[in-house]
Amino acid sequence: MDKNPLAVNIAGVKFKNPLIAASGTFGYGLEYSEIYDVSKIGGISLKGLTLLPKEGNDSPRIAETPSGILNSVGLQNPGTKAFVNDYMPKIKKLGTVLIANIAGNTLEEYAQTAKIVSASGVDMIELNISCPNVKQGGMAFGVEPDSVRAVTEKVKENSSLPLIVKLTPNVSDITKNAAAAQKGGADAISLINTISGMAVDYKTRRPVLKNVTGGLSGPAVKPVALKMVWQVYNTVDIPIIGMGGIMSYTDVLEFIICGASAVQIGTANIYNPTAMPEILADLERYFKENNLTLEELKGTLIV
Amino acid sequence: MERKITVLSNKEIAPKIFKLTAAAKIPDKTRCGNFVHIQLKEKPLRRPFCICDFSRELETLTIVYEVKGEGTKLLSGYQKGTCLDALFPLGNGFDIKSAKKIFLVGGGLGTAVLPAAFKSYEGEFTSFIGFKSKENIILAEELSLGGDLFVSTEDGSFGEKGFVTDCVKREISLRKPDIILACGPEPMLKSLQKISCQFGTKTLVSLEERMGCGVGACVVCAVKIKRDGQEHNMRVCKDGPVFDINEVVFN
Numbered sequence A: 001m002d003k004n005p006l007a008v009n010i011a012g013v014k015f016k017n018p019l020i021a022a023s024g025t026f027g028y029g030l031e032y033s034e035i036y037d038v039s040k041i042g043g044i045s046l047k048g049l050t051l052l053p054k055e056g057n058d059s060p061r062i063a064e065t066p067s068g069i070l071n072s073v074g075l076q077n078p079g080t081k082a083f084v085n086d087y088m089p090k091i092k093k094l095g096t097v098l099i100a101n102i103a104g105n106t107l108e109e110y111a112q113t114a115k116i117v118s119a120s121g122v123d124m125i126e127l128n129i130s131c132p133n134v135k136q137g138g139m140a141f142g143v144e145p146d147s148v149r150a151v152t153e154k155v156k157e158n159s160s161l162p163l164i165v166k167l168t169p170n171v172s173d174i175t176k177n178a179a180a181a182q183k184g185g186a187d188a189i190s191l192i193n194t195i196s197g198m199a200v201d202y203k204t205r206r207p208v209l210k211n212v213t214g215g216l217s218g219p220a221v222k223p224v225a226l227k228m229v230w231q232v233y234n235t236v237d238i239p240i241i242g243m244g245g246i247m248s249y250t251d252v253l254e255f256i257i258c259g260a261s262a263v264q265i266g267t268a269n270i271y272n273p274t275a276m277p278e279i280l281a282d283l284e285r286y287f288k289e290n291n292l293t294l295e296e297l298k299g300t301l302i303v
Numbered sequence B: 001m002e003r004k005i006t007v008l009s010n011k012e013i014a015p016k017i018f019k020l021t022a023a024a025k026i027p028d029k030t031r032c033g034n035f036v037h038i039q040l041k042e043k044p045l046r047r048p049f050c051i052c053d054f055s056r057e058l059e060t061l062t063i064v065y066e067v068k069g070e071g072t073k074l075l076s077g078y079q080k081g082t083c084l085d086a087l088f089p090l091g092n093g094f095d096i097k098s099a100k101k102i103f104l105v106g107g108g109l110g111t112a113v114l115p116a117a118f119k120s121y122e123g124e125f126t127s128f129i130g131f132k133s134k135e136n137i138i139l140a141e142e143l144s145l146g147g148d149l150f151v152s153t154e155d156g157s158f159g160e161k162g163f164v165t166d167c168v169k170r171e172i173s174l175r176k177p178d179i180i181l182a183c184g185p186e187p188m189l190k191s192l193q194k195i196s197c198q199f200g201t202k203t204l205v206s207l208e209e210r211m212g213c214g215v216g217a218c219v220v221c222a223v224k225i226k227r228d229g230q231e232h233n234m235r236v237c238k239d240g241p242v243f244d245i246n247e248v249v250f251n
């Protein structure tokens, strides 16, 4: 028996503990590694990558809202070439599970990006399907179950790494999209990405974000995320990585109880750079005191 | 990185402008142009403020801030003894290399970035600060201790009438500085960009943008910087807040 009560295996990849940094809030791990030993955390979902470099949207790209933030970064990233050549040599030394979060505007872009990152030394791929599909009128890939399945299949054909499909909550029935991802060959599902929203300054009558709309994250989204994790847990057989507003170890426990095998932590890092090691210490204490394992707690919601 | 500061004093020094001095251990690398990211107990996001002044011996850190919205309003109510979670020093700070003759230029609240220069560099300083009117003047005494000081007001109620950059332009040919360090509103910086170009004087400016993490990881704090003929979005919190004025792309 594994002695570490927090160890978890997802699609054959071993995590020391279920705390994974959420994509876009942890860069490529390098900034936080100047602050603490990031090898302590379970893994990092790296900043969303596109085939070619992307400058993202204009500032302001962040708005503070009650209990959360809206962001409109617009996937600014250095592109796959710089990722492989300049970043990966440093990221590889971080000593934790590395997940490449990939995005694109066409199926072909997803395929090529998947192929390149698969040979870069990362452990897994997470598919960000919240991006507009330019060939199909700009609706996000993640909205229609058919296109979720198509993009999942396409990436599977182009990569042998375990694949996590990250679902967007901006859909009518998330269970259909989760089922479509599983049919397309996903090895795991992560959810939720940000909820689309906006902030307005009544004095200037302008939106706070230059991009007008953005994605909401933080404590405000946790109830929505918990519900969706629970719904998806009751729909698919593959492991689930839950996220949305996790700020403390009790939030982590709630996600696990709703069926998540592991969790991602995003906005909490932005509020507090040492949020993850702090939550981990509390979680370790809880499992020790209660003589529990993650596996025993998973999906134990009593309804 | 240090994280804890304790308020020693927090006083209004001009209408809506406060000076907060706190007990804090000052890390060796702290220098002018660094900022501190303060967690206000009731607000999700930290608020960035430039490190206005510091003392390694007395273990103090000073910021000067304007009450703008809810966060700074809360901050202005913190009394002596309040402990705050504050990350510092963050950002690159002014890298003056071997410059010796230094111009410090501040417009309005931008003046708050300047006093720390005396603790950070050896050199001959001349300061230029500009405000709307006499009542808005801040930090004149502190800056006069480090070298010559020119004060201007737009309405002429104190010092020279006009913009701070008029004064800089006149003195630059007389004093021939090696470098200009500046912070202020965009019109001032645009005018300084022209002056810097005209006289070929290296000019570094401290910029502002809305932030998330403050440590370089979330890329929300983008400013447009022109390098190698191309515009890039760079991070104010990590690549900046200090940039070469000739690289800054103004709106």
Ligand SMILES: Cc1cc2nc3c(=O)[nH]c(=O)nc-3n(C[C@H](O)[C@H](O)[C@H](O)COP(=O)(O)OP(=O)(O)OC[C@H]3O[C@@H](n4cnc5c(N)ncnc54)[C@H](O)[C@@H]3O)c2cc1C
Pocket (backbone or CB within 6 Å): A064, B035, B045, B046, B047, B048, B049, B050, B051, B063, B064, B065, B066, B067, B068, B069, B070, B071, B072, B073, B109, B112, B113, B207, B208, B209, B210, B211, B236, B241
């Ligand atoms: C590197 C840097 C140094 C700064 N130094 C100083 C200083 O020395 N003195 C000073 O008075 N101000 C300084 N500012 C601006 C200061 O951070 C804002 O005035 C402050 O965050 C406003 O907070 P609020 O809650 O009162 O306003 P609100 O408008 O209620 O704030 C809402 C959100 O917008 C952000 N925000 C609003 N205005 C700004 C701004 N101008 N820049 C960045 N974020 C903003 C806030 O941080 C908050 O997240 C600096 C900004 C930066 C980026």
Ligand SMILES: Cc1cc2nc3c(=O)[nH]c(=O)nc-3n(C[C@H](O)[C@H](O)[C@H](O)COP(=O)(O)O)c2cc1C
Pocket (backbone or CB within 6 Å): A022, A023, A024, A025, A047, A048, A049, A071, A073, A075, A101, A128, A166, A192, A193, A194, A216, A217, A218, A219, A221, A243, A244, A245, A246, A264, A265, A266, A267, A268, B212, B218, B220
């Ligand atoms: C600033 C910022 C940038 C983000 N960038 C990405 C991204 O590149 N790819 C992605 O899949 N999700 C991205 N997200 C979404 C997060 O990974 C996460 O799904 C969401 O924020 C909910 O979790 P949280 O409430 O813990 O932050 C981003 C979120 C934030 C706040």
Ligand code: FES
Pocket (backbone or CB within 6 Å): B210, B211, B212, B213, B214, B215, B216, B217, B218, B219, B220, B221, B235, B236, B237, B238
């Ligand atoms: S505020 Fe997060 S990168 Fe600058």
